[in-house]
Every structure is written in structure tokens, then in C-alpha cells.
Amino acid sequence: MTQIRANALDELSWRGLVALSTDEDALRASLAAGPVTYYCGFDPTAPSLHMGNLVQLLTMRRLQDSGHKPIALVGGATGLIGDPRMSGERVLNDHETVAAWVDRIRDQVQRFLSFDGDNAAVVVNNLDWTSPMSALDFLREVGKNFRVNRMLAKESVSARLNSEAGISFTEFSYQLLQGMDFYQLYRRYGCTLQTGGSDQWGNLTAGADLTHRIEGISLHALATPLITKADGTKFGKTEGGAIWLDPEMTSPYAFYQFWLNAEDSKVGDYLKIFTFRSQDEITALEEAAKERPAQREAQRALAEDITTLVHGEETMHRVRAASQALFGSGDLTTLDASTLSDAVRELPSASISSGTHSVVDLFAATGLVDSKSAARRAVTEGGAYVNNLKVDTTEAVVDTADLLHNRWILLRRGRKSLAVVEVG
Structure with missing residues (x-):
């Protein structure tokens, strides 16, 4: 068991999950001597966690699987303040919302x-120890141990100070609150390690510094790298915003498609970070991505694993079937209405009244083609499909009998261009 605990850091390293550490040799020795109690914090600044948070959750799970004891902190106190952002001051949410x-x-x-x-996990709320403390006690017991010059060096604070908006004292004080969390967890649970993203490094070390000043002991901090896409943009962001874990905020179908569309150059990294596949399995999938990129074996493994992890196996099978059916490899009529609704939600669309309609007109109305003449060419060239059935004449029509769940008609041009018609 000692070796398994010690190997936890090696497991994180080969998966690309170690960006910064306070003292890697000391941390390795501590893990070997363990079990180590560690924590990661999640602020409720939105009604759901997102993919960036999932990196931390899976890092916590890997450490737990190695025999160490996790504490998940949900920040009922820090969520009322919010970590300073580069872009400007947060809007404070009310107590009931948080x-x-x-x-x-x-x-x-x-x-x-x-x-x-x-090594069962524990979930705590930092409001439990923050709320009873008076402002004077907070300043005397916590604030006294912080140095403003170090606080000013934090990247987000420095950027805000140099902006026109500046930074409020409220957000500037966030470091003190998070630093107190580590100290409190050390006192209450013997917690000696905090994990988080590398953009949180200043906050991670704040707690270690505070505890060292008060107790004279050294705690550990471990930061994972920020995960980016091939173009260097922040991982988990799309034009529509974050990829949320809540199925009401990001549908399981959209979630699955996000991973299915991962770039070849990044899919290996994502498999290491977001799945529990072995090193040999991931190496084989990386080779498949290089040798047979069109088959997207690695992307399918990634999408299936992570959708199962977040939404469950039954949901994964349902959205995988929807993905296959939409692109012609499955039966659209077997999809339930909810899954089909999620699948067509982001497609180009047109609304029609009930009755009979020309397929050529519908292709043009949805924007799948530029004009009705282009729609006729698509039909004559054999590249037009209605509900996955090839259209063989430019005079073809659709009516109520063609509706999926009495509501939709799926149009496809070629292999990948899709649109939906909905009876309004």
C-alpha cells in the first residue's frame, strides 16, 4: 500500500496533471508515508460545475484511488465573494442563490x-467556520499573517490594479478567505495538501503560508496545468460558454459531441486527463489517431468514457445512438423525443406549418444549400436525404407522415451537413 500511495504522484505526472508543486520531493515522501488528507475547493459562482472543475474532481479521485483521503470543499463563504477575474469585478450573488x-x-x-x-471522502462548507467569525477576529487572526506586497503580486490582482476598473477590497480579500480554509482544514482534519488549477497558485500557497506562520509547519500545494485546445484557447469554452456538468445546462448530446470533435493533436492529452484508461490503452489510441484519423477511434473512446463518467452508461448509449443516427449510421425512429430534441437543438432550422412541403423548398429554407437550384443539384447528384432516406426525385415532398415524434424532419446533405425542419 505504501508503494501505491507513493506512486500517486507518478500517476498524476504521466497524465500531465502536475504543473507546480511546493516541494515535489517532500510531497512524494509525504504521500509514501501517508495516507495524506488533501482538499480541493469549488466555489458556487454558478449553478453547476464545468469541465475545468472536472479536472480537479478526477485528480482528487486518482489520489483517493491511491489510498489518500479527500476533502471536497464547497465554498459557501468564498462563493459570496468570488475569486478576482482578469476581466473585472464580479456581480455579487445574494445569500439565497449561493x-x-x-x-x-x-x-x-x-x-x-x-x-x-x-479513506472515505468528506464534503465541507467553509461558511461553517467563516460565518461565526467577526470582522475584527478575522483581521486579527488571519489578516495579521498576510503581507500585502505578496498579495499584490498575484497575477489577477496585479492586472486589475493596472486596469481602469481597479479591484475592490472585497475581491482583494479573497486570498485571506481561501488561505484560512487550508488552515482550518489542517486544524480540523489534519489536511496537509491542497490541489487546484495553476491559475489558483497564489491562493493555494496563501493557505500554506498562513499555516506555516501560525503553526510553524509546512503544508503542500499541487497545481494542475490549465487545459487548452489546439489553438491555445482555454479548455472547455465554446462560443456558447462553458461545457457544464449539469445536463440542463449542457445537454448530454452536446456534451458527447464536444468530445467526439476533439482535435487529433489533443485527444491523447484528454484521454490521460479525463479517463481512467491505462497507459498502454491510451498509447494504442494515440497511435490509431495518427494512423487512422478518419476513423476517430480515440475520440469515440474519449466521448464514451467521459459521457459515461458524467451522465451514466444508459445516457451515453442513448446519445451515442443519436449521434450515429443523425449522420446516417442508425435508425432515427428509435430515438426518444428528449434525446432527439437535444440532438437537433443546435442545427440550422426552419419552421413550417403542417401539410405537404417540397423537399427542395425545405433544403433552401434551412440554409443547407444556397438556393432551390442548388437543392435540385444535391438531389440529382444523390446527396440529399430526408430522415436518412435518400431523396431520388426533385419533385419529392414531405408531409405529416414523415414527422419524427410528430414534430421534426431531419435533412442531410452529403455525409455531415445537417438541418432540421420543425412543425410550428
């Missing part, structure tokens, strides 16, 4: 950790 989000995020966190055995 409390509701705390409950939602606690439920999400609990799905990824084990609450059984000797």
Missing part, C-alpha cells in the same frame, strides 16, 4: 468520490 448553488454543487461533487472505506 446557498442553493452550494447544494447543487455538493450533489455533483459527491458523484465522483467514494464515501466508503478508511
